[in-house]
Amino acid sequence: MSEITGLKPSALWKHFEEICKIPHGSDNEKAIGEYVIAQAKKLGLAWQKDKTGNVVVRMTASAGKEKAAGAVLQGHLDMVNEKNSDIKHDFLKDPIKPVIRNGWVQAEGTTLGADNGIGVAAGLAVMETPELSHGPLEFLFTVSEETGLDGARTIGPTALQGRILLNLDSEEEGTFTIGCAGGADSHISIPLARKAGKAKAGFRLKIMGLRGGHSGVNIHEGRGNAIKLLARVLWQANAKYPFALLKMEGGNKHNAIPREAIAEFLLEPAKIKAFSIFVQTACDKIKAEFKTVEPGLQFSLEPFEPSAKLLPMTPKAQKTLLDFLLACPHGVLGMHAELKGLVETSTNLAILRTLKDKATVLCSSRSSAASALEGVRNGLKAVADLTGARIKQPEGYPAWTPNMGSALLQTMKGIYKQAFGREPVIGAIHAGLECGIIGEKFPGMDMISFGPNLQNPHSPDERVEIASVERFWTLIVATLKALAG
Numbered sequence: 001m002s003e004i005t006g007l008k009p010s011a012l013w014k015h016f017e018e019i020c021k022i023p024h025g026s027d028n029e030k031a032i033g034e035y036v037i038a039q040a041k042k043l044g045l046a047w048q049k050d051k052t053g054n055v056v057v058r059m060t061a062s063a064g065k066e067k068a069a070g071a072v073l074q075g076h077l078d079m080v081n082e083k084n085s086d087i088k089h090d091f092l093k094d095p096i097k098p099v100i101r102n103g104w105v106q107a108e109g110t111t112l113g114a115d116n117g118i119g120v121a122a123g124l125a126v127m128e129t130p131e132l133s134h135g136p137l138e139f140l141f142t143v144s145e146e147t148g149l150d151g152a153r154t155i156g157p158t159a160l161q162g163r164i165l166l167n168l169d170s171e172e173e174g175t176f177t178i179g180c181a182g183g184a185d186s187h188i189s190i191p192l193a194r195k196a197g198k199a200k201a202g203f204r205l206k207i208m209g210l211r212g213g214h215s216g217v218n219i220h221e222g223r224g225n226a227i228k229l230l231a232r233v234l235w236q237a238n239a240k241y242p243f244a245l246l247k248m249e250g251g252n253k254h255n256a257i258p259r260e261a262i263a264e265f266l267l268e269p270a271k272i273k274a275f276s277i278f279v280q281t282a283c284d285k286i287k288a289e290f291k292t293v294e295p296g297l298q299f300s301l302e303p304f305e306p307s308a309k310l311l312p313m314t315p316k317a318q319k320t321l322l323d324f325l326l327a328c329p330h331g332v333l334g335m336h337a338e339l340k341g342l343v344e345t346s347t348n349l350a351i352l353r354t355l356k357d358k359a360t361v362l363c364s365s366r367s368s369a370a371s372a373l374e375g376v377r378n379g380l381k382a383v384a385d386l387t388g389a390r391i392k393q394p395e396g397y398p399a400w401t402p403n404m405g406s407a408l409l410q411t412m413k414g415i416y417k418q419a420f421g422r423e424p425v426i427g428a429i430h431a432g433l434e435c436g437i438i439g440e441k442f443p444g445m446d447m448i449s450f451g452p453n454l455q456n457p458h459s460p461d462e463r464v465e466i467a468s469v470e471r472f473w474t475l476i477v478a479t480l481k482a483l484a485g
């Protein structure tokens with residue numbers, strides 16, 4: 001018997017322990033899906049599996065509650081597979097081994113999969129606990145959440161009847177999440193003319209040592225964007241000391257704030273000294289500006305041997321590129337008016353590359369208000385138009401706009417206060433959640449996301465607090481009862 005078996009609520013932990021035995025990383029959810037279906041079959045419940053692997057289980061209301069509004073309990077089947085390098089673990093074969101440490105459950109050197117195994121186990125526990133009072137229920141188990149909400153995207157328009165949804169995939173007990181950002185990328189392409197000039201000495205200006213971070217989670221912290229800072233220095237220098245850009249690049253991922261950027265250019269030998277002094281002064285001013293937020297920020301200017309094959313940009317092309325980078329927005333563009341501290345709208349100038357005949361820029365924008373997201377993207381298009389650039393703006397993922405007047409929110413706030421003697425925290429996140437996609441597919445869906453205390457998800461330090469799982473369960477049971485009337 002394992003340590004987990006004795007924990008309460010026992011039905012939930014029993015399923016969690018079984019889930020741990022089934023490898024279920026993203027794109028490998030077949031077996032865990034079969035496990036869910038086997039539970040439904042055992043209980044005589046109707047179930048459906050779609051082409052992608054999402055599973056819906058239906059359960060009729062408890063006696064006398066048939067007229068209650070239908071509710072959906074939702075979690076995702078997949079987990080992130082991560083392990084410490086000194087651990088031998090085959091995520092396609094080996095079970096996760098949950099252990100108890102100081103009131104928390106964790107795995108040994110791997111991710112635990114409490115994200116979202118605890119949510120899935122809670123759904124399965126609700127199915128098999130006959131004494132619960134509830135209206136008609138649906139259980140939605142999605143696949144490939146961790147790869148970009150891919151499973152939720154394929155849910156059919158008739159998959160769900162209920163219009164109340166409890167998403168069981170949050171990480172802070174006592175916090176109700178009622179909104180998330182939508183997001184979309186813009187791909188900008190700026191034409192670059194190149195032509196040989198007088199300048200011959202190669203120099204490389206590098207900016208590094210920035211903190212970077214996630215463009216949703218860290219965008220409000222005022223961290224430096226390496227591309228923007230490099231562009232600021234070069235834009236200033238360009239007005240006074242003609243240099244000829246060969247190359248400029250920075251950033252790697254659409255959802256990361258760029259940590260490093262580099263520019264290579266040619267200078268006329270007579271201008272080297274004055275240019276170096278000017279750049280040094282400009283860099284020192286930026287270092288002073290960011291001394292608290294970016295203590296590791298460094299600039300380096302050093303000579304290098306340029307290849308004769310790559311011609312420098314023409315002065316006009318170079319000015320256009322630098323103008324674009326300066327005018328292109330980056331950072332927080334708006335805070336939410338009611339949810340304190342929530343970034344409503346932001347944009348990340350994420351990646352810059354210069355090729356032979358064009359520069360490419362990727363900007364990734366987010367907002368919990370669809371109209372604001374559209375506004376930012378239109379702004380990017382306007383900057384692109386002004387600089388003669390081309391822009392492609394593929395469809396992104398939808399926002400879940402916070403609804404402070406939600407009936408579900410009022411109900412659950414009351415339940416929480418009654419059960420635990422304190423107010424829940426109401427919040428939203430500046431990143432994507434499955435609720436954004438589900439809400440768009442099923443208009444009018446009243447949704448809340450909540451969960452137990454879960455730390456360090458997606459890392460081998462992932463752990464879930466046992467006492468908070470019990471409170472999470474209490475809240476689910478009381479909410480279902482209240483919704484049943």
Ligand SMILES: [Zn+2]
Pocket residue numbers: 076115116145169
């Ligand atoms: Zn999750």
